[in-house]
Amino acid sequence: MADVTKLIHKYLRHEKKFPHVWCPGCGNGIVLGALIRAIDRTGFSKDDIVLVSGIGCSGRMSVYVDFNTLHTTHGRALTFATGVKLANPRLQVIVVMGDGDATAIGGNHFIHAARRNLNLTAVIINNSTYGMTGGQYSPTTPYGARSATSMYGNVEHAFSIAELAVTAGAAWVGRGAVYHATLLDQLMEAAILKRGFAVVEVISHCHTLYGRKNLLGGAAEMMRAQKEAAVRVEKAATMTPEELASKFTIGILADRDLPIYTQEYRKIREAARTALAGED
Amino acid sequence: MAKAKTKPARFHREGMEVSIAVSHAVQLARAEAIAAYPITPQTHIVEHLSSLVADGQLEAEFINVESEHSAMSACIGMSAAGARTYTATSSQGLALMFEILFIAGAMRFPIVMTVANRALSGPLSIWNDHSDIMAARDIGWLQVFVKNGQEAFDHTVMAFKIAETPSVLLPMIVNLDGFILSHVVEALEMPDQELVDQFLPPYSPRHVLNPKAPVTMGAFAMPEIYTEVKMKHQVTLTNAAGRIQEVWDEWGQLTGRQYYPVERHLTEGAEILLLTMGTLTEVAEIAVEEMREAGLPVGLISLRQWRPFPFAALRAAVGDAKLLIVCDRALSPGGAAPPVLAEVRSAFYTQAQRPDIIGYIIGLGGRDVPPEAFKDIVAKAREEVTTGPTQEFHLYGVRG
Ligand SMILES: Cc1ncc(C[n+]2csc(CCOP(=O)(O)OP(=O)(O)O)c2C)c(N)n1
Ligand code: SF4
Numbered sequence: 001m002a003d004v005t006k007l008i009h010k011y012l013r014h015e016k017k018f019p020h021v022w023c024p025g026c027g028n029g030i031v032l033g034a035l036i037r038a039i040d041r042t043g044f045s046k047d048d049i050v051l052v053s054g055i056g057c058s059g060r061m062s063v064y065v066d067f068n069t070l071h072t073t074h075g076r077a078l079t080f081a082t083g084v085k086l087a088n089p090r091l092q093v094i095v096v097m098g099d100g101d102a103t104a105i106g107g108n109h110f111i112h113a114a115r116r117n118l119n120l121t122a123v124i125i126n127n128s129t130y131g132m133t134g135g136q137y138s139p140t141t142p143y144g145a146r147s148a149t150s151m152y153g154n155v156e157h158a159f160s161i162a163e164l165a166v167t168a169g170a171a172w173v174g175r176g177a178v179y180h181a182t183l184l185d186q187l188m189e190a191a192i193l194k195r196g197f198a199v200v201e202v203i204s205h206c207h208t209l210y211g212r213k214n215l216l217g218g219a220a221e222m223m224r225a226q227k228e229a230a231v232r233v234e235k236a237a238t239m240t241p242e243e244l245a246s247k248f249t250i251g252i253l254a255d256r257d258l259p260i261y262t263q264e265y266r267k268i269r270e271a272a273r274t275a276l277a278g279e280d
Numbered sequence: 281m282a283k284a285k286t287k288p289a290r291f292h293r294e295g296m297e298v299s300i301a302v303s304h305a306v307q308l309a310r311a312e313a314i315a316a317y318p319i320t321p322q323t324h325i326v327e328h329l330s331s332l333v334a335d336g337q338l339e340a341e342f343i344n345v346e347s348e349h350s351a352m353s354a355c356i357g358m359s360a361a362g363a364r365t366y367t368a369t370s371s372q373g374l375a376l377m378f379e380i381l382f383i384a385g386a387m388r389f390p391i392v393m394t395v396a397n398r399a400l401s402g403p404l405s406i407w408n409d410h411s412d413i414m415a416a417r418d419i420g421w422l423q424v425f426v427k428n429g430q431e432a433f434d435h436t437v438m439a440f441k442i443a444e445t446p447s448v449l450l451p452m453i454v455n456l457d458g459f460i461l462s463h464v465v466e467a468l469e470m471p472d473q474e475l476v477d478q479f480l481p482p483y484s485p486r487h488v489l490n491p492k493a494p495v496t497m498g499a500f501a502m503p504e505i506y507t508e509v510k511m512k513h514q515v516t517l518t519n520a521a522g523r524i525q526e527v528w529d530e531w532g533q534l535t536g537r538q539y540y541p542v543e544r545h546l547t548e549g550a551e552i553l554l555l556t557m558g559t560l561t562e563v564a565e566i567a568v569e570e571m572r573e574a575g576l577p578v579g580l581i582s583l584r585q586w587r588p589f590p591f592a593a594l595r596a597a598v599g600d601a602k603l604l605i606v607c608d609r610a611l612s613p614g615g616a617a618p619p620v621l622a623e624v625r626s627a628f629y630t631q632a633q634r635p636d637i638i639g640y641i642i643g644l645g646g647r648d649v650p651p652e653a654f655k656d657i658v659a660k661a662r663e664e665v666t667t668g669p670t671q672e673f674h675l676y677g678v679r680g
Contacts, residue, residue: 055372055404073372073401075347092541107318133318136327136344149318149330149344227469 004037011046013035016062022057025219027178027204031125032061034181035094038188039067050093052081054101057131057206061096075106078122085118089262092121094192098268099126100142103159107139114168114197118261121191122199124161127206135209146213162201168256171196173254177203179226180250190252196260203230203248290475292534295467298429299324300457302312302368302394305436307338308476312483313358314342315351319373320406321458326368327571327641328441341556348373352380356638360497362488364440367391370458371398371412378416383581384451385420386513387498390443390483391451394436397558397609398458399645407646408458408555410609413586414619420513422520423587424451427561431467432456437627441480442527448520449486455586457559459646471535479534493512499505518588541585542593547573552658553635558584559606560642560649578658583620591627598628604635605661607654608673609643618674636665638671647677 012018022028023110039049046067047185053062055074062069068091081095102110102124113120129147135145137154140161144153162175172194177182184202191198205211205222216222233251235243287312291598296304303326306314310633314333326344333342345351348369358365374395384391399405400412413423418558422442426432432454439452443618456462471479487495521541532538545565547553561582571578581588581597598604608618616622621639628634638661643649657676664670 071404107346130318133320134323136318136323139346148323148327149333149342152334156393212551 001240004033007040008033008036011039011066012064013066014152020064021060023208025207026057027127027202027219027223028058028061028125030178030181031058031096031123031184031202031204032064034176034184034188035061035096035123036065037185039094040193041185041189042192043190044092048090050081050084051096052077052093053202054082054098054106055132056101058098058125058127059101059132073100076102076109077101078109078120081119081120081215082113082116082220085120086262089119092182092192093119094121094123096123096125098131098147099124099128099161100130100138101241103139103161103164104130111164111168114165114170114199115199116261117169117171117258119195120197121194122197123188123191124199125204126161126201127204127210128158129210131209135206135213141175141210145210147210148213151213152232157233160248162199162249162253164203165199167259170199170254171256172198172252173201174199174252175248175250177230177248177250178205179223180230183250187252188246192254196258199228203250220252285650290472291469292472293467293469295404295465296429297324297427297465299396299462299465300328301429301466301470302431302436302456303328303332304470305433306366306392307332308471308473309364309366309392309437309440309480309608310477310482311364311440311575312340312342313365314361314367315345315354315357315358315365316338316343316367316369317345317348317351318375319370321398322368322370322373322394324462325394325396329366348376349380352384353378354382355391355393356380356387356389359384359391359485360387362483362485364444365389365391366393366485368396370396371400371406374412375400375414375499376418381419383402383498386509388449388513388516389451390440390449392436392439392443393451393453394432395453395455396458396462397455397642399450403645405643405645406458408460408609409644409646410455410619411611411644413453413455414610414612417587417619420450420517421587422448422450422517422524423455424453424585425455425583426461428557429461429464430468430537431539432461433468433470434531434535434539437480438527438531439474440483442520442524445520445523445527446484446486448516448523450520455558460559469535475534479530491575503528521585521588521590524585528594531532539584540593541583541590542597543581543584544597545582546577547581547597547599547601549577551577551601552579552662553584553598553601553605554578554580554654554658555604555606555620557586557607557620560609563649563651564607566620567651567658570651570659571655573611576658589623589627594624594627595631598635600633601635603661603665604637605657606637606639607657608639608641611641611644613673621673638664638669639677640676642676643669644675653677
């Protein structure tokens with residue numbers, strides 16, 4: 001335990017930026033821990049990493065870590081990251097977003113980033129609500145759930161973020177939950193090492209707002225619910241849609257080698273240069 | 281204007297958070313369609329409205345869309361379909377609406393919007409100033425500022441009536457200072473539904489999307505017509521001033537609370553005038569009262585109506601004062617002057633007799649402005665009059 005704490009402290013701006021703003025028990029801390037452990041295992045130096053975040057409780061993550069960090073605006077983290085990656089492809093760019101950041105206000109950027117396939121890692125903390133602004137319904141709030149803007153139940157239907165990423169063309173897609181901390185470490189590491197656009201959706205909990213409004217108990221109860229609802233991707237393949245109705249899958253949903261934007265662009269440029277040289 | 285003589289007993293007094301009061305104003309105005317995206321410090325207004333709609337206390341459609349760009353777009357759709365439409369936002373949210381704000385103005389949809397004023401990023405700040413709305417100065421909407429919860433309530437109700445007037449048909453923003461006003465609890469007086477219904481009849485749109493009588497909206501303008509459309513917008517917006525005052529007078533008759541585009545506090549015999557907007561006005565009132573007691577001939581004018589800019593009312597309020605100190609809550613980096621100062625100066629440029637005009641930018645990004653700040657500013661400005669201007673304007677209280 002002590003070693004784990006020591007390791008995490010190596011990567012935190014612990015002298016300047018603490019105490020943090022997260023509620024005790026929030027899943028964001030577990031995600032941050034998993035991310036740090038994964039980065040440590042990949043062997044990248046602190047200065048190789050750029051952590052880009054949006055705005056929200058999750059967006060605060062970039063404030064606490066001792067990497068290159070870029071705290072952007074709500075919804076635009078992926079586009080800032082696109083710029084960073086294009087201008088300096090050597091940097092290892094990791095983007096942390098909330099479900100609102102990634103699929104509401106920034107939903108457009110998310111599907112296009114997946115389609116474009118830059119070598120970026122996107123971590124999306126899905127806590128089913130807009131945490132920072134007080135728990136309004138978001139694109140991942142389940143049908144019927146209560147929120148600050150749906151006190152009698154949400155009438156919209158939720159996105160499945162990981163499936164959306166697969167369909168939009170992401171090279172690598174994984175889903176974990178904060179309950180399954182070990183798996184989360186592995187998913188983060190694989191996503192960072194993957195060449196191409198890699199997405200980790202993390203099922204998390206906002207017990208303070210979403211949990212309270214929906215009588216789901218505290219952080220511990222909500223994490224237990226994650227344990228009960230999570231099914232490994234491999235096992236889910238053998239189950240019927242009815243059996244999977246109130247479940248979510250965890251594991252790797254897609255892993256494919258797709259042409260990467262920067263490489264493709266280089267090829268085009270070389271081909272054009274050769275063709276133009278031939279005309280001389 | 282005749283003051284209301286007897287006030288009918290159709291009001292009740294209640295203490296509540298100003299955001300909640302605004303949502304009750306929207307409820308009493310019987311808004312029919314609301315689209316919004318949450319942003320601090322606007323959230324309580326919209327959350328409360330969503331509950332009022334869900335509870336069945338307000339017969340309206342409510343949607344929490346996926347961004348402010350979508351919110352304003354949806355509002356245009358709602359208004360085009362003939363609904364009385366409302367939204368609220370703040371700061372980054374207003375900035376994200378930017379593209380659509382101009383469309384709402386030019387297409388003449390009488391949407392009412394509350395802007396809980398908050399500083400624009402960066403640096404990231406959730407606290408109050410006017411940089412959000414000042415960046416949206418030229419969107420072609422009617423715009424007013426309020427200084428307390430009662431005014432926030434009153435102006436929200438009145439905005440619908442003004443905006444929907446057939447000769448006006450323009451969207452309207454009610455600016456209220458984020459947190460400083462949106463999140464305080466105040467005692468305020470609210471009229472009953474019947475009274476508001478008498479004051480504000482249902483919206484009867486002139487042009488609506490209707491399958492039985494199709495119309496084209498949002499059409500392309502060739503160079504031959506674009507300028508004329510702009511001229512029409514400019515003239516309509518400027519002329520709306522008359523209608524605004526009419527509606528305010530009518531409200532004054534009903535409630536005893538009379539509003540003007542430029543309001544005065546202890547201006548009689550004042551040689552020095554402070555000019556403020558929004559909540560700073562109440563703080564400045566305290567400072568001015570104390571300065572008066574100390575024998576300084578200081579008065580206060582506040583700009584309630586920002587668009588259309590009340591040139592005549594401002595000149596009348598300034599009268600023959602010798603020194604006018606304009607307080608802005610936004611910066612115009614690299615510009616001639618901060619937004620309010622620039623407009624005030626141009627209002628006096630053509631005047632043979634005009635005061636010395638000195639500008640101070642105060643209260644940026646939530647920096648507190650106590651009454652002492654106004655006293656200090658007055659002292660500094662008086663000195664500057666004798667020494668001659670040192671700068672185009674001043675950024676007050678910069679540390680280090
Ligand atoms: C343009 C704009 N609109 C709205 C906001 C207000 N806002 C800040 S965070 C947030 C939602 C946060 O939800 P999510 O992205 O799911 O992250 P969480 O707080 O749950 O981690 C919103 C709406 C903003 N900052 N900018
Ligand atoms: S409000 Fe919710 S998401 Fe935000 S820190 Fe608290 S528990 Fe976490």
